Amino acid sequence: METGSVTTPFGQRSMTLGMLASQVMAGEIKPDQSVDKWKLFRALCEAKPLLGIGDRALAVLNALLSFYPKNELAQGNGLIVFPSNIQLSLRTHGMAEQTVRRHLAALVEAGLLLRRDSPNGKRYVRRDRAGEVDEAFGFSLAPLLARAEEIEQLAAAVMAERLHVQRLRERITLRRRDIAKLIEAAVEEEIPGDWQGLYREFRDLIEGLPRSPTTAQLELLLDELTALRTDILNRLEIRVKSTKQRGNADYTERHIQNSNPESTSELEPSFETKQGAIAEPDNDRGAVAPEKGRGEAAYPHGQKKEEEQSRRPDVRNDGGGLKSFPLGLVLQACPEILAYGPDGVIRNWRDLMAAAVIVRSMLGVSPSAYEEAANVMGPENAATVMACILERGGHINSAGGYLRGLTRRSEKGEFAIGPMLMALLRANAPAGRKVG
Structure with missing residues (x-):
């Protein structure tokens, strides 16, 4: 790197090692390296949680990129923009100049911009006789170009994490639906078991999740819900198998009885009449048939x-x-x-x-x-x-x-x-x- 490319900030702003590192990185840009500025900006928007910048800082960076005349960021096109704070305020939809300066400092601290301050701290450009830029003072976009590959990798990591969280939430929703409906079916079918206890355990798991859970907390909840769902399914499958075996045994017994060649049920109509007769009331339960008409006046309607x-x-x-x-x-x-x-x-x-x-x-x-x-x-x-x-x-x-x-x-x-x-x-x- 050429030592002449290192500059220090104007006025009371102090020089830091982070600024020096950004300038060293900017000096290592390859001559043929280029990147679409808006594609890179979209990647920045995705990677902002990992870069430590907010929405307002991105709005200021978007305004700076709009002052860059080309769509491709490249060393040969010059990488310095020099808008005034008033112009930046207009292109950030009226953001206060003091706020603009604060977010510019945040972008420099995050290593996404470099200050190229003039001797008096003003931002301006000198052109040669042909109208080409000879020297410019303002903000250098070189760190964006130098870190383009890193920014795209960070954006890909953020999108992959977001997709992973989305799939975790979808699976948790499916587990919640399965558990609730399986418990409801078990209760409705009167299957023996502590279904109330399982339902309370299910609600405790759901209510124990924070409002903004981490990926690890979602993964833990999914594992616990999966285990609970498996437990419920095992209980229901045992019930289904026992019911099926009992049904097969009943069918086999009926088949053996109907296949008995010595059966005389068809020859004994009097036996069929007794089977179809109305059963007598069970006197042990103390049920007494009320006499018709008695007490009706005492119990109206x-x-x-x-x-x-x-x-x-x-x-x-x-x-x-x-x-x-x-x-x-x-x-x-x-x-x-x-x-x-x-x-x-x-x-x-x-x-x-x-x-x-x-x-x-x-x-x-x-x-x-x-x-x-x-x-x-x-x-x-x-x-x-x-x-x-x-x-x-x-x-x-x-x-x-x-x-x-x-x-x-x-x-x-x-x-x-x-x-x-x-x-x-x-x-x-x-x-x-x-x-x-």
């Missing part, structure tokens, strides 16, 4: 039937094909119903159905609407739906109309309680942070 249903929790009506869910899950999803149980506590399905009768009256649901729901869905499921309606009371204009709508959908096989419970579980869980 079907209230007697509601209380009878609340006193007989063992009675199930699957007319709508709905599946019952564990009482603990219902209470976790609908905690507001607890206040209406006996002494403010719900210990069993009997208590829940008694509380549902009180809630029905409080929400203005007619006895006929609730009776119809209990007949179609079953008393336990009707009580569960009333608990859900109470939980979402602020979003439902007419509780009675809403219940009748769910009853009609249940009759058609278009309604399931599982999604409603899972939505309330998610709503009552502490607010988590989004990922992806």
Whole structure:
């Protein structure tokens, strides 16, 4: 390098080793080296996190590049631009001159510009008789040309990291969806297992992620979600295999029985009649058929039937094909119903159905609407739906109309309680942070 190419800043600005290193690097530019200035600027915008510069500094650099007359940065074209601070302020859309000077100093400190100060600190150019630039004082763009390859590599690294983070977030989103829907399916199918505990573990993992996570934190979360998903799938696969084996055994047993040549079931019609006869009531359970017409005046509008249903929790009506869910899950999803149980506590399905009768009256649901729901869905499921309606009371204009709508959908096989419970579980869980 020629020692004459080293210059020091004007005035009170001090010389640093970083400035000297930038000038040494600029002096090693190859004569035939060139780069498209706007392509390089786009790479700078990508690599700014690694270069330690901000958006405002890039705006000032963009203005400086606009004063360079050629599209190609090359040694032969001259690499010094000399706009005044007023001109730079105009091309940065009115940025204050003091702010412009601050960001110019940041670009010099980052090693992207060099100062070529004149004896009096002014920026100007001297031209020869032919009008060509003889000597210029201002800012040298030589460090950009010298570091062009490095800047492009940094930009590629930033883009690769961004793509990696994007894929991590996509995979985390898929794992979250899989886990939530698999737990929901397990609860809806009444598969034994601590599904509430697994759901809490799932929510703890999601809520433990910071608002602006690092790549390492995202990778750790993905590994933990993958392990949890695998655990859930293993439990469900065991259940599926056991169900399949039991089904095959039942089919084999039926096949052997039907293949018995000595079977006399076809020759004994009286035996078939006994099999199809209506079973007698189970006297051990104490169920007594009410006499027709007795007590109807004391229980107007079907209230007697509601209380009878609340006193007989063992009675199930699957007319709508709905599946019952564990009482603990219902209470976790609908905690507001607890206040209406006996002494403010719900210990069993009997208590829940008694509380549902009180809630029905409080929400203005007619006895006929609730009776119809209990007949179609079953008393336990009707009580569960009333608990859900109470939980979402602020979003439902007419509780009675809403219940009748769910009853009609249940009759058609278009309604399931599982999604409603899972939505309330998610709503009552502490607010988590989004990922992806």
